[in-house]
Every structure is written in C-alpha cells, then in structure tokens.
Amino acid sequence: MCGRIIDPNLRDTEVEFSRTKIHPITQRRYNVKPTDVIQVLAKEPLELMTARWWLIPSWFDGDDPKHWKATTFNARFEEAKDKPSFRQVWRHGRCLIPVGGFYEWTGPKGYRHPHVFSSAGNEENLYLAGLASRWRDLLTCTILTREANEDMRAIHDRMPVVLNANEREAWLGGSDDVTLGAGARLEHYPVRPFGMRDEGPELIEREG
Template sequence: MCGRFIDPNLRNSEVDMSQIKINPIPRRFNVKPTNDVMIFTAPDEFQWARWGLIPTWFKGDDPKEWKAATFNARIEEAKDKPSFRGAWRYGRCIIPAGGFYEWSGPKNARRPNFFSSAGNEANLYFAGLWTEWKDIRTCTIMTRAAADAMAGIHDRMPVILAPEEREAWRGGSEDFNLGAGSALKVWPVRRFGLLDDGPELIEAAD
C-alpha cells in the first residue's frame, strides 16, 4: 500500500518546468491522505487533487463525510469496485513522487522505511485514478502485489510505472502486471510524527 510519500523533485531534467501550469509550493516530505497532491492528467499538465478518491455518486455535502479508505486502490480489483469503476474508465492519471514510506516490525514498535528510485530518474510515477466530486478533484494511488524490493516489509506496493508504461496506463490499459519491473532502493529512517516535515525525515537512521 502507500499511505505516505514525498513530493517529487520537479527541478531536474525529467520535467520541463516551463510546462507546469500550477504555482510551485515548498517541497513536502510527509504527504498524507486528504492532502492536495499533484497529478498528471496529460503528459505536460499538472493539476491538484485531494488524495483520497470520492466517487461522483456520493451524496454527502462535505468531503469529511466520506469515511471509506480510498487513498489506495488495488489494480486487480478497481475495475469492478463501485468507488473506483467510473474513474477506472474515465479518470486515469499519473502521480509523481520523490519516494514513499512503508512501516515494518512488530505492531507496538513499527519503524518507517523509505523507498526511492534505484534507476536514473529522480522521481517515481504512480498509476492513479481521479474524479471530480462537487467541484473537488480527488485521486487515489493504485497498488499491486509487492515486488522483491518490498520483501519482508509489506505485501503491497504502489504501481510504479516505467516510462514505456505511462501512456499505456493513461490510455486505459488493463494490464495488472504494470509496475512489475520496479527497481527501488530502501533504507530505514527515524520514527516521525503526523505533523513532522523536512528533508531530515528521509535521512537514514543510525
């Protein structure tokens, strides 16, 4: 799964900053569900979306009334899930990230681990879905069965798209093997709180 990640490094050769159609923000190192995150709905167009998908059919008046945990969606199930099936057909997106966290260890002493790209790219690109609910754009990160890099830490991981997979996903691919070749590096980091932030969060623990 993916419950915390860090903002992408947009000041590198992967992204042409002149094409970004949003105002820049300070980079965050503890992005949480319900935060606004950046999504690609087209190759060179960023938009903001609230992390935690709310389906268009939800009748509530406030996003806080939506209680389901829809910040992640299983790629092998989303097509048929009422919360996700509309976005599966019409709302593909890509969510850039500089890396993500996953916790391991016994329940009363869990420790965070930080995962980042092991390849030449500075960022990871998650498969996502988005939809618009009451003029609020919302999104979810797709997950898949864990690859070798997650062994012993968690049985799920984000669907991390290789360059050749990104347009296929945005174009409606139903290939559940997307992201199978993800190359990641990981190291343990110090425990941190809900409101903590800053680059020190991803420094290796002693």
Template sequence: MCGRFVDPNMRSEGTDTSWLKINSFPRRYNIKPTNDVLVLAGEDEEPLMARWWLIPSWFKGDDPKEWKAATFNARIEEAKSKPSFRGAWRYGRCLIPAGGYYEWTGEKGSKQPHFFQSATNEENLFFAGLLSVWNDMATCSIVTRAANKYVEPLHDRMPVILGTGEREAWLGGADDPEFGQGARVKHHPVAPFKIADEGVELIEAD
C-alpha cells in the same frame, strides 16, 4: 499500501508547473491522505492539484468527511469493477509523481519506517493514479499492486510505479495486471517520525 509519500522534484522533469507558483510551494516530506497533491491528468499529462482520498462522482454528500470509505489507495486487482473506482478507472487515469514513499515494519508501538525511492537514473517515481471530480473538487487515489522482488522483503503491497514505457499505456486506458512489476526501487530505514513532522531530515538514513 501507500499511506505517506514525498513531493516530487518536478523541476528535474521539465513539467510546466509555473502556475503552481512552485517557488512558494515548499516541498513536503510527509504527505498524508486528504492532503492536496500534484497529479498529471489524462493523456496530455495536465498538471493539477487533487485531494488525496478519492470520492466517486456519484456520491451525494456535501462534505468530504461524509465519505467514510478508505479510498486513498485502489487495488489494481479490483479497481476496474469496484463501484468506488470503476468510473475513474475508465475515465480518470492520471500519474501521481513522488520523490519516494514510506512503509513500516515491526510491531505496533515500535514500528520502523523505511523510505523507498527510485533505483534508476530517474529521480522521481510515477505512481498510477485514478482521478475523480466530486462536487467540483478533484480527488485521487494511488493504485497499488502485490509487491515485487525489491519491496516484498519489507511489505506485501506497493504502489504501481510506472516505467517510462508504461505511462502512455496506463493513461490511455490499458488494462494490464503486470503494470509496475519491473519497478526498481531501493530503501533504507529512517528515524521514526510523527504525523505533523516535516522536513528533508525525514528521508535521511537512520
């Protein structure tokens, strides 16, 4: 499960994002499904913006809100064969860079958010993503997997976070259920925040 995440610092990655006018594109710390996010598409890692909530190319609607299925995440165990994702699985591999993401623990009404970030010398995380173009709109989904030992104490699922040696294989169409198993992340609790809240203070330790 991944329902909120943070924009990456792409200046540190050497990726050409000048076309995004990055200086006037403030970094976001509370990205939500249906927001536009930066993706790196295909084996050439072409940067583009995509709506975070995948709509399959075959859907016949005219308004994105007509697509009701919750497709902002795609389980790696079933995406290959699930009708919503199988076209993107074959033809729409991408990376979705992130500065980190959130998960919540506790009971409804008193949930505690936690911020997950890289525990390596790489500042950004690179989620395995699926990209689908629907009615000339780029849409995407973050691929998830069972939690590894770094995440499991807090949550049973996590994004598929690709290491340096896995990204080329993912973008090239490899089918490996172990993608992301070795991803090293660390986490800390943060202050509860609301859906419209924004700013770097959201990721500060509580």
C-alpha cells in the same frame, strides 16, 4: 499500504514532461498524508493539477468530504475496475501521481519503524498509477497498489504501481495489463521514527 509520500521535485525533470506547465512547489513536503492536496498529471497533453488524496466518487451525494467514510486513498490494481467507487474513473479518470518517494513501516504495533523507498534508476521521481475523480468542484485521487515485487517484498506484501516511461503511456491509454509496475526498481533504507505532523528533509536521512 502507501499511506505517506514525499513531494516530487518537478523542476527540470524528465523529457517526456517537458511541455507540461509546472508550477513550482513553494515548500517541498516530506510527510504527505491522505486527505492532503497532492499533484497529479492527467489529460492529453499532460497537465499538472492538484487533487485531494482520498478519492470521492462523483456520484456521492454528501455535502462534505468528511462524510465519505470509505477508505479510498489506495485502490487494489487487480480489483479497482470492478469496484463501484473506482469503476467509472478506471475508464475515464486515469492519471499519474509523481512522488519523490514513499514510506513503509516494519515491526509490531507500537514499535513500527519507517523505511523510505525511492527510485533505483536515473529518474529522481517515481510515477505512480492513479485514478482521479471530480466530486462537486473538488478533484480527488487514489494511488493504485499491486502485489509487491522483489524490491519491496521483504518490507511489505503490497506496493504502489510504479510505472516506467513505456508503462505510463500504456496506463494513460487504457491498458488493463495486470503486470504494469511489476518490474519497478526501488531502493530503500531505514529512517528514524517520526510523528504524524513532523516535516522536513531530515525525515529521509538514513538512520544510523
């Protein structure tokens, strides 16, 4: 769940992040996959940082990121605080992960069809609940997921935890409220199938 995302557009965006020092993205990506470097917002006041999208806990004693074999690019919201991989950062590593949207697929294996999900509101970006862990000198992160709401359920039974402005503050402040993200308003439409290495704004053009 949530295995491909779209880079956010962080130029001249929401008022609550107006004090954040934003470094422009040189080339916006439309097919960002786990293990790629993405942007996260953390600390107080919020600071924009980059992190490898696939969390590695700080206690892991390997000497190469590839040696961490657990699938930790997503974490189930209702379970993460009790899982060894996420327990520490649940308390001390909360972050927001801004995205321009994300993809989900329908159909049987071999005939999977992508849909792109984006904000149905006034904000251009979605702000996802995330956890960040510094392993050695590398900042890594995961995207939290929850049970799908009515805007997502027809496509998939899970969805990212998409936070509104009030929920972002609550999440960063330490809330464990399992209803966070339940009211997210999303829109989606089908797009043409694309490959793992395909890139460009044409990936989000409506099919048909």
